[in-house]
Amino acid sequence: MVNSIWKSYPQLEERLNQTTDYIHKMVKINNLDISSMIIDLTSGGKMLRPAFFLLFSDFGKEKRSNEDLIPLAASLEILHVATLIHDDVIDDSPMRRSHPTIHTKYGRRNAIYAGDYLFTLYFELISKHLKKNTDILENALSMKKILLGELDQMLINYNVKSTTAMYLKEISGKTAELFGLSAAMGAVVSEGDEQLVQRCKNIGHNIGMAFQIIDDILDFGNSNQTGKPVHEDLKNGVYSLPYILGLEAGDKELINLLSKVDLTVEDGNRAMKIVVDNGYLEQAKQVAQKYSQEAIDEINKLPVCKSQKALKNVVKRLLNRIK
Amino acid sequence: MVNSIWKSYPQLEERLNQTTDYIHKMVKINNLDISSMIIDLTSGGKMLRPAFFLLFSDFGKEKRSNEDLIPLAASLEILHVATLIHDDVIDDSPMRRSHPTIHTKYGRRNAIYAGDYLFTLYFELISKHLKKNTDILENALSMKKILLGELDQMLINYNVKSTTAMYLKEISGKTAELFGLSAAMGAVVSEGDEQLVQRCKNIGHNIGMAFQIIDDILDFGNSNQTGKPVHEDLKNGVYSLPYILGLEAGDKELINLLSKVDLTVEDGNRAMKIVVDNGYLEQAKQVAQKYSQEAIDEINKLPVCKSQKALKNVVKRLLNRIK
Structure with a gap:
């Protein structure tokens, strides 16, 4: 089930x-x-x-x-x-x-x-x-973008100079691309015109962006519950949006902590506290909110039907997970 | 170059x-x-x-x-x-x-x-x-067979009851499938009819079978030159055709040697000697020869042209490597 x-x-x-x-x-x-x-x-x-x-x-x-x-x-x-x-x-x-x-x-x-x-x-x-070769090719190109996103990630890991733009580009490949493809394929197989396909792709992409940011934020709050060792991502040099916002803002203590070769649990806890106390976590939530809102604005332009309503509800529920 | x-x-x-x-x-x-x-x-x-x-x-x-x-x-x-x-x-x-x-x-x-x-x-x-969806599908199905071949290999590794049939099935997926696909795609893109495509696929498949058996035999002879540690395959429970022919013939000493948990270099050398002395290596060469001959018989049925001659030469040269 x-x-x-x-x-x-x-x-x-x-x-x-x-x-x-x-x-x-x-x-x-x-x-x-x-x-x-x-x-x-x-x-x-x-x-x-x-x-x-x-x-x-x-x-x-x-x-x-x-x-x-x-x-x-x-x-x-x-x-x-x-x-x-x-x-x-x-x-x-x-x-x-x-x-x-x-x-x-x-x-x-x-x-x-x-x-x-x-x-x-x-x-x-x-x-x-799929009926058309070009649709199969679209899939191949999406799959390629997903993998290129993963390969690019190596370039930003362990990089305390990572920026929001780099993070967003990475999750765009890693997550949002497949959400965009799923939505676009839905429009394609139902014989939607070019404009509809593009709109659906955008909606899917925005949902994917919001989804990944939210997932990272949830992971941030309760690393213990997800079965992963605490601060494992930080130790592996993988920084989620709240940390990147802090790094990008030039928070000296955070930069020093994350630059350490052997990051202890205390270092990780301290880094988390900095991110919460200085509002970086809240800022990250706002970025997720922005993508969700963009998705909803575009969903409102789709033909009115049950599925349109369902989509809006689902997006709202995804966002509610961090409220 | x-x-x-x-x-x-x-x-x-x-x-x-x-x-x-x-x-x-x-x-x-x-x-x-x-x-x-x-x-x-x-x-x-x-x-x-x-x-x-x-x-x-x-x-x-x-x-x-x-x-x-x-x-x-x-x-x-x-x-x-x-x-x-x-x-x-x-x-x-x-x-x-x-x-x-x-x-x-x-x-x-x-x-x-x-x-x-x-x-x-x-x-x-x-x-x-590729022009047709069905040709793309053929590729997907070939790629699937290759991977299923790899996954099936786990079932025969470390298995002293492996048979020639199991070995041939495995290399058919691992190697010959892609040779067959390459040949068939050549026929497909040049608008060959169904019979030609099937013939080319068979030829490619037979060449691939011969090629893999020959490669295994070459590996057998000079493990040192290939940069791999001596008898690494044996230690990993991966048996090439000469060994499998010995196992299948019920050679007790060989079965005992390969059943050992920690196979020493001496064990490996002894296993090799058994395989050579009892003619299993020679038998393996004959199997490669049989596949090459089948390929050549079918190549002879192709239209006479430069490429036909080139194919025959290449197959002969592949086989000459173990003569």
């Missing part, structure tokens, strides 16, 4: 459950260990990307049947999970969605190949269910 | 050099370290997959211009290099083509993402330069 956030939208919830079933059917491979781990990873998640794709597929001129919509919705979650698996190997994360990660249980080898395998599955599904 | 094996075919050599230049142009990304390592990895190689693709593109009804041929030839090498980068992370190999591997120099993170990035680049090139 899909995550409970969709329970107010029974039609969407039903299609997301079908999407989950479809993914599970597709990943039944010889290697049963890997197969069952992928099934765990694709169960009970929020399924935001398939959900946005399905909601946005209501705005074009044509309603496509579930026969194409479900595999395409599945492909977006599959692409997302592929990147999660590789991210977990890279960060050596022990847990994901309350399950041990694939590399923890079956080694790096299988985790890397399992991610690669999911990339190919994504690629198969979109080649099969 | 491309590897000297193509110097007898100046036209092909010229196009392979263009392919290399094209790859280098495509991988110029922000992250200059990664970019230059990918450039190293795609320089001076044998470029077998692009070469076969280009040779097979001479057999269809139409000559396609270099404008499409070069990017497609490049895409096949890019896919191959993507799998090499991930293989090197997985095997923790220090060197590749006389250069330190990406993960050795820039860490696992960048190696995994660099491989992923090359997958997306491959995907972009074929979406852009």
Whole structure:
């Protein structure tokens, strides 16, 4: 069963459950260990990307049947999970969605190949269910932007001179690109015109930006609850927006703390306090608010229908998580 | 400059050099370290997959211009290099083509993402330069088979009950699939009919099978020269065909040696001697010979032209490496 956030939208919830079933059917491979781990990873998640794709597929001129919509919705979650698996190997994360990660249980080898395998599955599904080569190419280009975002991240890690612009560019590739693609694909498959596709892509992109900033802020508040060691990101030189705002404002103590080679828990706690006391956390929330508002303004320009209302509610609820 | 094996075919050599230049142009990304390592990895190689693709593109009804041929030839090498980068992370190999591997120099993170990035680049090139969705789908399905082959390998590693059939199935996915795809794509882009495409795919597949068996045999003979620690594959539970033939024949001493938890250099040397003395190495050579012969028989059925002759020569030269 899909995550409970969709329970107010029974039609969407039903299609997301079908999407989950479809993914599970597709990943039944010889290697049963890997197969069952992928099934765990694709169960009970929020399924935001398939959900946005399905909601946005209501705005074009044509309603496509579930026969194409479900595999395409599945492909977006599959692409997302592929990147999660590789991210977990890279960060050596022990847990994901309350399950041990694939590399923890079956080694790096299988985790890397399992991610690669999911990339190919994504690629198969979109080649099969998108009508035009140019739409397939759009997907390839999005996937490339996502990876280039990850490769660029190396350039800003451990960099106390990181700026808001650099952070926003990074999450634009890492997260917002796939949200934008999901929304745009919804418009594309329902035969939306160029203007609609572009509008949906923008909305998805803005939602993705807000979502990632909010996720980073939530992580900031309760590192213990997410199962990650406290201040792990800081130790790895990965700075979320509240810290970057402090660094960019030239806060000397914060710069000194984050420049330390061996950052202690006390250093991390002190850095957190600086960020809260000086309003950088609040400023970060405002940036998330700004992206959400831009998304809502554009959603208001979409045709009035149930899905339009649902989209507005979902965006508001995402933002409420940090209020 | 491309590897000297193509110097007898100046036209092909010229196009392979263009392919290399094209790859280098495509991988110029922000992250200059990664970019230059990918450039190293795609320089001076044998470029077998692009070469076969280009040779097979001479057999269809139409000559396609270099404008499409070069990017497609490049895409096949890019896919191959993507799998090499991930293989090197997985095997923790220090060197590749006389250069330190990406993960050795820039860490696992960048190696995994660099491989992923090359997958997306491959995907972009074929979406852009193949005409039909079904041809793109064929590529996706091939890429999937390659990855499923890698995932299945886990099931046969450290398995002294491995059989020839299991080994052949594994290299069929790992190596021969991409050779088959390269050949088939050559036929496809030159508008070959269904029968020609199938024949080219078979030829490519047989060449790939022979190539991998031969490569394993060469590795067998001179582990020291390849820069790998002696008997590393045996220690990792990866058995090449000569060993598998011995295991399958029920050679008790060999089974006992390979079942050891800590295999010493002496154990490895002894295992090698058993395999040579009992003719298993020779038998493996005969299997490679059989696949080469099947390839040549089918090449003889292709239209008579320069490329047909070149193909026969190349297959013979691959086989001569173990004579």
